[in-house]
Amino acid sequence: MPTAQPLPTPTTKAGLEGLDALLARPGKALIALDFDGTLAPIVADPELARAHADAVPALAALAPEVAAVAVITGRPAAVAVRNGAFAGVPGLEHLVVLGHYGAERWDARSGEVSTPEPPPGVAAVRAELPGLLDGTGTFVEDKGRAVAVHTRRAPDPQAAFEALRAPLTELAQRHGLIVEPGRMVLELRPPGMDKGVALRALAREIGAESVLYAGDDLGDLPAYGAVDALRAEGTPGLLVCSGSDEVTELRERADVVVDGPEGVVALLRELAGRLG
Incomplete structure (x- = not known):
């Protein structure tokens, strides 16, 4: 001990x-x-x-x-x-x-x-993310029941984080998800x-x-x-x-x-x- x-x-x-x-x-x-x-x-x-x-x-x-x-x-x-x-x-x-x-x-x-099974909104968001993130220098972590957009590798991580926060929130809301912000990461996941x-x-x-x-x-x-x-x-x-x-x-x-x-x-x- x-x-x-x-x-x-x-x-x-x-x-x-x-x-x-x-x-x-x-x-x-x-x-x-x-x-x-x-x-x-x-x-x-x-x-x-x-x-x-x-x-x-x-x-x-x-x-x-x-x-x-x-x-x-x-x-x-x-x-x-x-x-x-x-x-x-x-x-x-x-x-x-x-x-x-x-x-x-x-x-x-x-x-x-x-x-439990992942909600259908996660698959819909996963499909739309590539077009939204193209050229941003970010990368996506697929968590199964959620997807996380990391900005840590972008040329300006904080600027990318701020620029993506609103469009990712709108995307999440359209598919019944929420955005959980973190340390250079925006996670789209089910609410509740x-x-x-x-x-x-x-x-x-x-x-x-x-x-x-x-x-x-x-x-x-x-x-x-x-x-x-x-x-x-x-x-x-x-x-x-x-x-x-x-x-x-x-x-x-x-x-x-x-x-x-x-x-x-x-x-x-x-x-x-x-x-x-």
């Missing part, structure tokens, strides 16, 4: 209460984390994203001490499992990966993914599910008495909102931001800010050391 180290001190009263509750009753705590930018460094090609080298050992050390550990991501669940190397890891038998913002679920115990909905459902399922959520991007804001709502209902929570210069909204709302995935992994190790 890792050696206990000092934990970062939350900067808010609610965050202090959340950390205290987690440490006092770890067996009733839910640890939930985003994948890209939180457990895995952001890379130019999302297919090459891999969890930080120390992420899985840290999660495996922490998981037996708490009620549940979950990864909540916009990626397909199977892709997050593959890129995270989560399958078959001792200590992670109860890990849950909620993909497509909770529409898909992978349980480590069974190794199976449950997923987000990380906040997924987080609250899992917290109810396991009877969580405290919740820690760590994220880095705009898609994590609904999960932050869910933690705020749980706090208002009497369930303490701790909001962790995997800090970056690209997104500041989470940093402003977080109880604890750490330095990217490396900082998240260090926090997980520190928690495991304290609880073990």
Whole structure:
């Protein structure tokens, strides 16, 4: 078990209460984390994203001490499992990966993914995107139940992001989808599910008495909102931001800010050391 180290001190009263509750009753705590930018460094090609080298050992050390550990991501669940190397890891038998913002679920115990059929609007959008994106220097990531337009490789990534936001929103709306903006990415996906909905459902399922959520991007804001709502209902929570210069909204709302995935992994190790 890792050696206990000092934990970062939350900067808010609610965050202090959340950390205290987690440490006092770890067996009733839910640890939930985003994948890209939180457990895995952001890379130019999302297919090459891999969890930080120390992420899985840290999660495996922490998981037996708490009620549940979950990864909540916009990626397909199977892709997050593959890129995270989560399958078959001792200590992670109860890990849950909620993909497509909770529409898909992978349980480590069974190794199976449950997923609904993609809505027809995704296929329609997929067919129209090439004509809309020609010459922009962007690339499309096909997520099955969603498509993501990445501007990180464009000559001016931010300008391409801003220029495409309105036409992609119009395209999504015509086919019953929504646009989820992120770090140099615009994702067109079905409405009705987000990380906040997924987080609250899992917290109810396991009877969580405290919740820690760590994220880095705009898609994590609904999960932050869910933690705020749980706090208002009497369930303490701790909001962790995997800090970056690209997104500041989470940093402003977080109880604890750490330095990217490396900082998240260090926090997980520190928690495991304290609880073990």
